[in-house]
Amino acid sequence: MICINNDKRFNKISLKPKTNYQMKLTIKILKWTGLLLSLLIIGVFAFVQLTWNKKYDIALPNIQATTDSAVIARGKHLAFGPAHCISCHVPMNQVKDAENGKIMPLSGGWELSIPPGTFRAPNITPDMETGIGKMSDGEIARSLRYSVNKNNGCVFPFMPFQELSDEDLIAIISFLRSQAPVKHKVEPSELSFLGKAIMAFGLIKPEAPKRTPPKSVEIDSTIAYGSYLANSVANCNGCHTERDFKTGAYIGTPFAGGTHFLPDNFTEGYSFVTPNLTPDQETGIMANWNETAFINRMRGGRVHKGTPMPWAIFARMTDLELKAIYRYLNSLDPVNNKIEKIVFAPGEAFTK
Ligand code: HEC
Ligand code: HEC
Structure with a gap:
């Protein structure tokens, strides 16, 4: 040259x-x-x-739905309450209503566009053409427990239900089967090149239970039941523990807060950082509430516009469930982790 x-x-x-x-x-x-x-x-x-489109050979769990009305009622409570299936499996123009506490069929349509792709929550009513009518109980159970979908591919990690008890998995599937079928076609999720690369390099792959899921869990206002709800059903842990953005990996101490939610098509431009739910006197928020005050706060609904926490849906939790969660959170080791700011207005720079 x-x-x-x-x-x-x-x-x-x-x-x-x-x-x-x-x-x-x-x-x-x-x-x-x-x-x-x-x-x-x-x-x-x-x-x-x-x-990218890897196939996973995971046996179908031995889970069978029933028509027992008590089991269906339990499944319905989980789907519209603590397990909050309704926060995603509804049409886009009804997401707000669902978040505000309306009950509606789980006919799918919620859509989230993020760099790895456009993800759509499918119709999970029993319609034969557009819903889960053709999926077997085992296939639905495997989607939720092993994140392997009906085509043996990976279900993107939106649903951390791997450790639901057999009994609750049966209850949820029994409820899904009991719904009136709704014809509502939802296009499948689509991965971008980045999403496909993430899959091809195995950065996201099906999540299996970390321990053998329990057959059943005793429903009582105990720390044990609170732990089950907060970790395996309501995903308090998934949002209130700091995560790595790109991979979703957990990087913070459980329940010590700090996950940053970027603005998306649901947050109306706001972004959020989750508060510390451990019982630290100085930096935790549990110190603000006794049991009754905590239950009232959980029933009190959304305070911040656009928050991703499904407040009105969680408000359906029973006193017993909220007591159990309160006791569990208070049983955790206090973690000193100051979260300076919870809500960032549209356009406001995120600072840590
Ligand atoms: C945070 C949003 C969200 C919540 C909450 C949620 N889902 Fe989903 N669900 C999705 C998305 C998104 C997909 C599509 C994932 C994909 O395409 O990889 C999906 C897929 C599914 C599938 C289809 C899997 C397959 O094999 O194709 C079933 C069944 C399902 N969800 C059931 C449930 C049930 C039952 C609940 C509540 C216990 C629930 N979902 C809660 C977002 C959610
Ligand atoms: C989808 C994410 C998500 C889930 C799931 C979630 N949270 Fe939150 N939570 C947030 C965010 C974001 C905030 C801060 C904004 C707000 O207060 O709404 C928050 C705030 C809170 C607050 C503080 C409210 C206040 O007035 O200061 C409490 C208490 C709380 N969450 C408890 C829980 C419990 C208990 C669970 C499980 C039953 C849970 N959260 C599940 C995202 C989540």
Whole structure:
């Protein structure tokens, strides 16, 4: 390469003209580097396209729905309350109503567009064409417990229900089957190239239960039941523990808060940071409430516009459930983790 540079500022570093031979060599090297880079890019592209849609060989759990009315009632309570299936599996124009506490069929449609793709919550009423009519109980159970979908692919990690008890999984599926079928076609989720790359490189893969899920859990206002609700049903833990943005991996102490929710199509431009739910006197928010005050707050509904926490849906939890959660949160080790600010207005820069 010949570099003629008359600018005085560059005199000191200007390169000397190279010999013919040097020039040829440089061009050759550049050519080969370019070729190798292109090949690498094509290689990665082909690898991603060919391998993102991995199939997982996971046996169907032995879970069978029943028509027992008490079991269906339990499933309905979970779906519209603590397990909050209704916060996503409803049409987009009804998401607000669902969040405000309306009951409606779980006919799907909620859509979230994020860099890895556009994700849509399907119709989970028993309609044969557009719903879960053709999925077996085992297939639905496997979606929820192992995040493997009906086509043996990976279910994107929106549903942390891996450790639901057998009894509650049966209750939820029994309830889903008992609904009136609603014809409502929801297009499948679509991954962007980034989403496919995340799958191809195995950064997200089906999540299996970390421990054998219990057969049943005793429903009582105990720390044990509170732990089950907060960790395996209501996902308090998933939002109130700091997570890595790109992979969703947990990086903070459980329940010590700090996850930052970026603005999305549901938050009306606001962004949020979750508060610390451990019983730390100085930095936790549990110190503000006794049991009754906590229950009242959980029933009190949304205070901040656009918050991702499904307040009105959680308000359906029974006194017993809220007591259990209160006792569980207070049984945790206090963690000193000051969350400076919970709500950021549209356009306001996020600071930590
Ligand atoms: C935070 C939103 C959210 C919540 C809460 C939620 N889902 Fe989903 N669900 C989704 C999304 C998004 C998909 C599609 C995922 C994908 O395409 O990978 C989905 C997929 C499904 C599927 C289809 C899986 C398959 O094999 O194709 C079933 C069944 C399902 N959800 C049931 C439930 C039930 C039951 C609940 C409550 C216990 C629930 N969901 C709660 C968002 C949610
Ligand atoms: C989808 C994410 C999400 C889930 C699930 C979630 N939270 Fe939250 N929570 C938030 C966010 C964001 C805030 C801060 C904004 C607000 O107060 O709404 C918050 C705030 C709170 C507050 C403080 C309210 C106040 O007035 O200061 C309490 C208490 C709370 N959550 C308890 C819980 C419990 C208990 C659960 C499980 C039953 C839970 N959260 C599940 C996201 C979530």
